[in-house]
Amino acid sequence: MSEPESIVTIRHLSKIYAQGDIQVTALDDISLVIAAGEFLTLMGPSGSGKSTLLHIIAGIDRPTSGECLVQGIDVTKLNESQLADWRNQNVGFVFQTFNLIPVLTAFENVELPLLLTRLGHAQRRKLVNTALDIVGLADRSHHLPKQLSGGQEQRVAIARALVTDPKLVVADEPTGNLDSHSAQEVLGILQSLSRQVGKTVIMVTHDPKAAAFGSRSIHLEKGELTN
Amino acid sequence: MALPLRYSLRNALVRWRSTVATVLGIALVVFVFVLLQSLAAGIEKSSGNTGDPRNLLVVRKGSTAESASLIGRQNLQDIRYLPEIARNAAGEPVISADVLVLVNLPRRLHNGEANVLLRGVTPRGMELRPQVHLVAGRWFVPGHREVVVSAKLARRFANFDLGSSFKSGSATLTVVGWLAGGGSAFDSECWLDADECRSLFERDMYSSFLIRPVDAAAAARLIDRIENDRRFKLKAEREVDYYRKQTMTAAPIKWLGNFLAVTMSVGAVFAAMNTMYAAVGARTREIGTLRVLGFRRRSVVLALLLEGGFLALLGGILGCAIAFYWNGYTTATMGMETFSEIVFEFRVTPRLVTEGLIFAVAVGLIGTALPAIRAARLPVIAALKAI
Numbered sequence: 001m002s003e004p005e006s007i008v009t010i011r012h013l014s015k016i017y018a019q020g021d022i023q024v025t026a027l028d029d030i031s032l033v034i035a036a037g038e039f040l041t042l043m044g045p046s047g048s049g050k051s052t053l054l055h056i057i058a059g060i061d062r063p064t065s066g067e068c069l070v071q072g073i074d075v076t077k078l079n080e081s082q083l084a085d086w087r088n089q090n091v092g093f094v095f096q097t098f099n100l101i102p103v104l105t106a107f108e109n110v111e112l113p114l115l116l117t118r119l120g121h122a123q124r125r126k127l128v129n130t131a132l133d134i135v136g137l138a139d140r141s142h143h144l145p146k147q148l149s150g151g152q153e154q155r156v157a158i159a160r161a162l163v164t165d166p167k168l169v170v171a172d173e174p175t176g177n178l179d180s181h182s183a184q185e186v187l188g189i190l191q192s193l194s195r196q197v198g199k200t201v202i203m204v205t206h207d208p209k210a211a212a213f214g215s216r217s218i219h220l221e222k223g224e225l226t227n
Numbered sequence: 228m229a230l231p232l233r234y235s236l237r238n239a240l241v242r243w244r245s246t247v248a249t250v251l252g253i254a255l256v257v258f259v260f261v262l263l264q265s266l267a268a269g270i271e272k273s274s275g276n277t278g279d280p281r282n283l284l285v286v287r288k289g290s291t292a293e294s295a296s297l298i299g300r301q302n303l304q305d306i307r308y309l310p311e312i313a314r315n316a317a318g319e320p321v322i323s324a325d326v327l328v329l330v331n332l333p334r335r336l337h338n339g340e341a342n343v344l345l346r347g348v349t350p351r352g353m354e355l356r357p358q359v360h361l362v363a364g365r366w367f368v369p370g371h372r373e374v375v376v377s378a379k380l381a382r383r384f385a386n387f388d389l390g391s392s393f394k395s396g397s398a399t400l401t402v403v404g405w406l407a408g409g410g411s412a413f414d415s416e417c418w419l420d421a422d423e424c425r426s427l428f429e430r431d432m433y434s435s436f437l438i439r440p441v442d443a444a445a446a447a448r449l450i451d452r453i454e455n456d457r458r459f460k461l462k463a464e465r466e467v468d469y470y471r472k473q474t475m476t477a478a479p480i481k482w483l484g485n486f487l488a489v490t491m492s493v494g495a496v497f498a499a500m501n502t503m504y505a506a507v508g509a510r511t512r513e514i515g516t517l518r519v520l521g522f523r524r525r526s527v528v529l530a531l532l533l534e535g536g537f538l539a540l541l542g543g544i545l546g547c548a549i550a551f552y553w554n555g556y557t558t559a560t561m562g563m564e565t566f567s568e569i570v571f572e573f574r575v576t577p578r579l580v581t582e583g584l585i586f587a588v589a590v591g592l593i594g595t596a597l598p599a600i601r602a603a604r605l606p607v608i609a610a611l612k613a614i
């Protein structure tokens with residue numbers, strides 16, 4: 001591991017929303033390389049295109065032009081169902097609003113992505129328990145989301161993002177809805193994922209204190225990289 | 228791979244406040260459907276399972292009902308000793324010349340009057356109808372002006388208790404027993420001795436002959452002989468066929484049941500659709516999240532269909548349960564052929580319950596299809612950004 005291997009390579013990426021006659025340029029010719037194991041933070045004012053960039057990297061949204069290679073695969077070229085499989089196997093997601101399924105317990109929420117794999121019941125159980133252990137919620141596995149605090153919900157969401165052991169973890173303002181204590185816990189977990197397990201973490205935030213947990217920070221302004 | 232079943236079931240149950248109207252709506256449709264069909268089934272069974280396939284029933288040509296048929300006494304003499312007719316142990320031909328009389332009697336609780344069918348029956352006639360048995364009291368003794376009434380009619384008519392008597396014309400008859408016809412047309416009859424009946428009501432003619440031929444071949448020959456003999460002007464057919472024809476009266480009820488079910492189900496489909504649109508709309512971001520995790524559109528559609536189908540199934544079970552409350556409930560209608568009171572039971576059969584449940588689930592699936600497809604069609608990113 002002498003040379004840092006790149007995991008994401010973005011070339012001339014643009015995203016333009018056309019709303020009637022008005023065109024909104026959310027991303028304007030972005031080029032960027034992200035190294036494996038980095039904890040990259042994406043900063044910038046509201047509306048600068050942070051979420052759009054994150055969504056394209058994660059295979060949730062499509063650019064207007066340009067390419068986005070993740071581990072050598074151009075995700076902008078994959079079709080719907082290829083993307084669905086690719087996301088399931090390669091990316092873990094953490095949302096600002098947690099996005100847990102309200103009718104499923106913590107355990108069942110974390111197990112969801114594994115239901116799309118070939119793993120058997122016992123293997124799934126083991127992986128889910130390990131993931132819940134990592135986020136320190138092994139004792140809450142049978143709780144429903146509404147029985148958990150916001151910080152706990154977000155930690156369950158991180159466990160769900162980890163359980164398939166993806167190379168890439170993306171988080172869109174994961175601490176935006178949390179008090180500062182819970183935010184510290186969540187950021188600490190994301191940091192240790194990158195430092196100790198070698199995962200690549202990309203996090204959108206506009207909080208400099210949150211960004212301080214990352215290993216590198218880039219800034220967006222009106223759809224353009226500024227540093 | 229599909230979403231876990233519990234995802235659909237819990238979503239259906241967690242919103243019970245908003246789904247209760249849909250469940251009740253579907254329950255109502257299924258209830259009406261099952262109840263009307265059980266009514267039709269009851270009416271059909273009341274005559275449909277009457278008779279013995281070995282027996283022949285002879286009535287006057289052109290008579291649609293036994294009670295409207297008149298057969299001269301000479302005909303009995305001509306037919307009685309035909310070789311096709313079986314003999315009993317005592318060597319007598321197994322033929323019963325019955326006479327049917329309609330009498331108008333008061334219902335219980337001063338609830339008006341209705342016609343009741345009296346059957347003057349012979350010992351042979353009783354042997355030929357083993358479906359009929361005594362459930363209370365004793366059989367009539369000829370010459371004592373005694374009558375055995377149907378237990379089901381006894382609940383509906385005044386003076387039908389054991390020991391009571393009723394007057395019709397100049398005749399006064401005493402009820403000495405209750406009979407049960409095992410859900411057959413005989414449940415709507417009162418029996419007394421044939422000769423006594425003819426003398427009390429001054430009938431010279433018979434209404435029908437019930438015959439046991441020697442065998443099936445003899446039965447066919449006998450039908451041929453009776454129908455083609457110009458002296459007779461009679462019609463002979465298998466007893467079961469005669470009663471099966473009497474069954475036609477249930478068709479309008481079946482039709483009404485189907486018609487109501489179809490029209491009401493349109494409303495129920497829209498109710499289900501409304502509920503599922505609301506349910507799915509409130510979960511747009513959740514559906515987006517599932518898609519982000521890798522679940523396909525079809526998994527989402529399937530999960531929502533299961534949810535809607537499950538809701539409808541609950542409604543169907545409720546509707547069947549309420550309808551089942553009437554299972555075996557006895558009521559009566561006026562027979563279109565006899566103009567007499569015909570009793571029958573609501574019969575909620577396993578087949579009807581199955582049909583009701585399938586019907587309910589179909590309503591649920593149709594109502595869910597559009598909202599489910601619309602939700603799944605939304606691009607992942609649009610679903611995720613929904614508030």
Ligand SMILES: Nc1ncnc2c1ncn2[C@@H]1O[C@H](COP(=O)(O)OP(=O)(O)O)[C@@H](O)[C@H]1O
Nearest residue numbers: 017019024026045046047048049050051052053
């Ligand atoms: N679906 C959309 N239609 C039109 N404009 C959009 C849409 N989504 C985002 N935008 C616009 O794109 C720009 C970047 O949005 P976003 O990436 O969400 O910014 P950030 O996450 O940095 O706040 C904004 O100007 C936003 O209004």
Ligand SMILES: [Mg+2]
Nearest residue numbers: 050051052172
């Ligand atoms: Mg954003």
